[in-house]
Amino acid sequence: MTYLKSILFLLLFQACITQLANAQVTVGVYSNGILTQLAAGTDPDRKFFGEGRLFAGDYLNRYFGAEAIGQYNFYQSDWYNVSAGLMLGYYEFDDGARVGAPVLFAFKPISNHRAFAIMMEATPMYNGALGLRGNFGLRYTIGKK
Template sequence: MTYLKSIFFLLLFQAFITSFAHAQVTVGAYSNGILTQLAVGTDPEEKFFGEGRLFAGDFLNRYFGAEAIGQYNFHQSEWYNASAGLMVGYYDFDNGARVGIPVLLAFKPISNHRAFAIMMEATPMFNGSLGLRGNFGLRYTIGKN
């Protein structure tokens, strides 16, 4: 039952942010070599943007996980954005809840197509003990010119 509550909360949170931000929707996939995350978020070109992530398991990693992330762009340019924020998440493993401070660098390598970005993220996390997660991913903003 807690899974359904977590999914409902993340979907409601994402709908709330998207409706009030009047933003385009982004979709992304992130991986750290062990776990893969699928993401949906608001327009990352705004000063403040949000993202919801779900773990995409396989035969070896059957764990459920969900995260809500709020980010602030502290440097924006035509070729890259740098942002940091706050992450809260729930996981089947590792004592349940986590909080973290994701620092994200988004490269926009195609000059004619800035909707596509290559992501690098480092997230110091806390769930009773400290940890560090590094992600690499791809993100696409739907509806962006």
């Protein structure tokens, strides 16, 4: 039985490594002037893509926060993408969860290097009260040809 488990583990491990070797992963940094977020996600040039974000605190803002975002590309071109989706987040400073609907504009300004994008985002949010957050950021897609 342990041989069967070992073989199954090795097959699953090989499948994961194969997928990761061919995957395109994005990394980014976003800021709204108060909070900075570090992000990692899936290929943003697919119709559906996702991203996870963590707050990068400093001396004044030492609180933990995390968000998971799912996006749908409504318009895609070589120069820019427009997407919208759903955001779920947890924030230590207000002891609660937030739900939002981010609208994202990604501009790819370098014609021979489309892996780099400048991001602008507006997110209406709700956590007991309505709010609006605007982010500006940079994103790079690793593995993009």
